[in-house]
Amino acid sequence: MKSNNSAIAVMQQMLQERCIAEPMFAIKMANPSKSMEGAINYLCSQIQKSGLCVVDNDTVMNLLVHYFDENEIEEGAKVNCNSTTVRDSR
Template identity: 30%
Template sequence: MKGTENFKSIIANHLQSVADRDPLFAKSYSKESKNIDECINYILSEVQKSKCNGFADDEIFNMAIHYYDEDDIKNIKATTVRVVVNHSSETNQSNSVVEKQKEVPVRKLKQQVKIQPEVNIGKQVSLFDFPGV
């Protein structure tokens, strides 16, 4: 299984950032018997075994960390699959399409919801007192 270069780059960048923050993982990450290509093969084989079509980033990153932590995971065979990455490998790319898509609904929601609570002293406020919530 050969992941796309973008996928491989995202996984490698994440693993390096974890290794920079966690000395215990840094030791696992530097094992000579482990490499990023086999890590990608491991992730893709686990995804294929699960028969699921989508995963959260953390699930994939945890598989990568697990690969480096476990000494008995080795000799993962490569097969051909297609990988779809939902974001860019560049972490500081502020003009990405994904970020723009996330911002639009929030702005619309803020414009649509206008809460005008009633001011009644002595009355307990209820969620039903706020229209549009």
């Protein structure tokens, strides 16, 4: 996994916003068997499986939330990927 720090920070911010909007999600994120590194590995592996090179923020968020929502999810092997994010400035 090669995600740049700013991409990870944006993903963490997105997840924090979700925790504020849905406090029960914060409990799921606190699961000791889950981690941000695991979430990013899962995200990259799912994007690689899809064959896509670019995904939108909604897709990223859906995959990250799915990782934390499911107890029995496989992170997948570490994927060599570069992650960047672009926030919509509208």
